[in-house]
Amino acid sequence: MQTLSNLFKALSDETRLRILKLLEHGELCVCDIVAALGMIQPKVSFHLGVMKDAGLIKDRKQGRWIHYRIDDSDMFKRLILLSVLERIPDTVVAENRKRLKKFLTDKNGRQEMRQKTAAAACLCERQTGG
């Protein structure tokens, strides 16, 4: 019974519902969610922790990032999560998605920049002879 009440406790907060809605279409890392919500990172980590403990989300570590995704691995959770996501209109998270999109674009930009720089450095090394 405690598992059940815990599941609902995890769903009883607007920030957490918002995060679930953001995860609707796939996984995100913590910094993505922080950017999308415009909240400080420990706060977001706290809410992710609550949902992870309740079994609503799972995480996956990759390098220095930790990606979170919805865990609907049993019928009950699937049912609940589906009906929850369906009941939150996209308009509610429109602003968050806009910020997320911008953040992802910038992140991509930064990564490409690093790759180019690295490639240039490599080329330079070769040309000047190692």
Added chain:
Amino acid sequence: MQTLSNLFKALSDETRLRILKLLEHGELCVCDIVAALGMIQPKVSFHLGVMKDAGLIKDRKQGRWIHYRIDDSDMFKRLILLSVLERIPDTVVAENRKRLKKFLTDKNGRQEMRQKTAAAACLCERQTGG
């Protein structure tokens, strides 16, 4: 979104889930629930209030009693409530139901006693001529 998080908040407490389970087979008045749970009355009223505000239960006043029953008047609530009740095993509330049964029996006994006494008094009045 607040309505949604509120609904889950109402479901996020073991006492309240227990009450819902007790209401599974029909309405009960506050004193029945108090007896079944073995809790003090203001506490039970508080939890009933939370669930009523969230739209999970309805009340009906009859004399000095207020009867509460599950409100599954829309698909979403019906779905949630069904799956919740199904997930709480009867064993969890076995003790509560035992106490409830005893309380209801005693209540019936007291009422019958009152009715007999009243009938006797009435008969007596007639015989001695009003």
Added chain:
DNA sequence: CAAACATATCAAATTTTGTTTATATATTCC
């Protein structure tokens, strides 16, 4: 009408959650 009863509400005490700032840990980049 007074006593008994059923319930709600209020205020105070307590417990649980959520927020923030600071810091620790681990990973990648240079």
Added chain:
DNA sequence: GGAATATATAAACAAAATTTGATATGTTTG
């Protein structure tokens, strides 16, 4: 290896939920 980045955790604090005891309100019974 040192700087930068991503995340978690701890400690302190704020806010919200719960519990309890006291009391108010309305209803029935004698």
